[in-house]
Amino acid sequence: FRMKLGSFESVNIGAPCLLEALYRKEGRYPQRLEIKPWKAYRDLRNEAYGLLILEGKDWQRVRSAFQQKLMKPTEVVKLDGKINQVLKDMVARIGKINVNGKIEDLYFELNKWSFETICLILYGKRFGLLQEEVNEEAMNFITAVKTMMSTFGMMMVIPVKLHKGFNTKTWKDHTAAWDRIFSTAKVYIDKKLKRNSSRDPDDLIGDILHQSSLSKKELYAAITELQVGGVETTANSMLWFIFNLSRNPGAQKKLLQEIREVVSPCQDPSGEHIKRMPYLKACLKESMRLSPSVPFTSRTMDKDTELGDYTIPKGTVLMINSHALGSNEEYFDDGKQFKPERWLRGSCTINPFSHVPFGIGKRMCIGRRLAELQLQLAMCWLVRDYEIVATDNEPLDVIHSGLLVPNRELPVAFIKR
Numbered sequence: 001f002r003m004k005l006g007s008f009e010s011v012n013i014g015a016p017c018l019l020e021a022l023y024r025k026e027g028r029y030p031q032r033l034e035i036k037p038w039k040a041y042r043d044l045r046n047e048a049y050g051l052l053i054l055e056g057k058d059w060q061r062v063r064s065a066f067q068q069k070l071m072k073p074t075e076v077v078k079l080d081g082k083i084n085q086v087l088k089d090m091v092a093r094i095g096k097i098n099v100n101g102k103i104e105d106l107y108f109e110l111n112k113w114s115f116e117t118i119c120l121i122l123y124g125k126r127f128g129l130l131q132e133e134v135n136e137e138a139m140n141f142i143t144a145v146k147t148m149m150s151t152f153g154m155m156m157v158i159p160v161k162l163h164k165g166f167n168t169k170t171w172k173d174h175t176a177a178w179d180r181i182f183s184t185a186k187v188y189i190d191k192k193l194k195r196n197s198s199r200d201p202d203d204l205i206g207d208i209l210h211q212s213s214l215s216k217k218e219l220y221a222a223i224t225e226l227q228v229g230g231v232e233t234t235a236n237s238m239l240w241f242i243f244n245l246s247r248n249p250g251a252q253k254k255l256l257q258e259i260r261e262v263v264s265p266c267q268d269p270s271g272e273h274i275k276r277m278p279y280l281k282a283c284l285k286e287s288m289r290l291s292p293s294v295p296f297t298s299r300t301m302d303k304d305t306e307l308g309d310y311t312i313p314k315g316t317v318l319m320i321n322s323h324a325l326g327s328n329e330e331y332f333d334d335g336k337q338f339k340p341e342r343w344l345r346g347s348c349t350i351n352p353f354s355h356v357p358f359g360i361g362k363r364m365c366i367g368r369r370l371a372e373l374q375l376q377l378a379m380c381w382l383v384r385d386y387e388i389v390a391t392d393n394e395p396l397d398v399i400h401s402g403l404l405v406p407n408r409e410l411p412v413a414f415i416k417r
Helices: 016-024 036-045 056-071 073-097 106-123 136-157 160-165 169-195 204-211 216-246 249-262 278-290 322-326 368-385
Strands: 002-005 008-013 296-300 305-307 310-312 317-321 386-390 398-401 403-406 412-416
Touching: 008 016, 016 305, 036 136, 036 160, 036 169, 056 073, 056 204, 056 216, 056 368, 073 106, 073 368, 106 136, 106 169, 106 204, 106 216, 106 368, 136 160, 136 169, 136 216, 136 398, 160 169, 169 204, 169 216, 204 216, 216 249, 216 278, 216 368, 216 386, 216 403, 216 412, 249 278, 249 368, 249 386, 278 322, 278 368, 296 322, 317 322, 368 386
Parallel strands: 008 317
Antiparallel strands: 002 008, 296 317, 305 310, 386 412, 398 403
């Protein structure tokens, strides 16, 4: 169906057969929805474009520079030690701030965990956000990301050139947020490169800079976008993962059993352990089916294209509705129920194009494997130490704000095992 919001017009698709047809006909350089507010800021400040807004050969060149480190499972699994270092602190913090099982502003706590993790991976630096006294600079970064995300949506509906021309509060807040994000990221990218001027294969930033043709300016843009994307979406996915397990104690019990069978009490969960935990992977898939962090991904058609019985003209923005796909009973039996078993080998007859939380094809989210590892390890730690219980069973409505967010504080509690 066609949708028009202000100046933004798109065609929504939510059928696996159409997604598969789109995937099969994808060109060499698939195009995403043009994020005009981000481009306007980069042009204003003479900053480079990153992976989320680049197109064509430049997109392919930057994507290739990051692909080896971020999409190859044998490379991503090496990051489990850094991920666990932060998770130890997060689990300890839950114990400290837990008041009768409840945690005030759980979403923000998860944002702090996600920020700590991505910064340790990218910069080799801890900011101490999970300690009693938090780092003001890091808190300002998280706040800036939230401001940037909340303002850019408004400028997709009412053209950014109008906001910029009238210097609206939305535009000023958006540019100030990006200024904060870029200035913080640049400082720590420079420090990381200076600290590791000698070649270190485990240094993600230095290795990408030395192994590729990227300029430092391009590196700034790509790493900044990676950090922005990694903080908010991973925290959001973890929030929904916690919620879905709280409402399904039977699944949580089975998950705890698997964790205890694979990971001994004296061990930290690892990437190698995850390989032997099919039920954990199924639980994450099922959570992302019901509550995808990013409810829509996009394509802009670079030529007239036949999809099924439809002719899609060149220039049309296609919105891939992963939220509608995941809740459609035509593609998922008992689609409103949390049933991880549907994903287990032997019982899985699901069309792969009916579950696309990270997008499809060549422009699939480049941080997918890292996000999955973070979420899987995090739930191992949490479920092993705490029972996650629902404090009420009232329906939870969602708000579409770029991400899928709950309309109220999650009704969950963490009970020490």
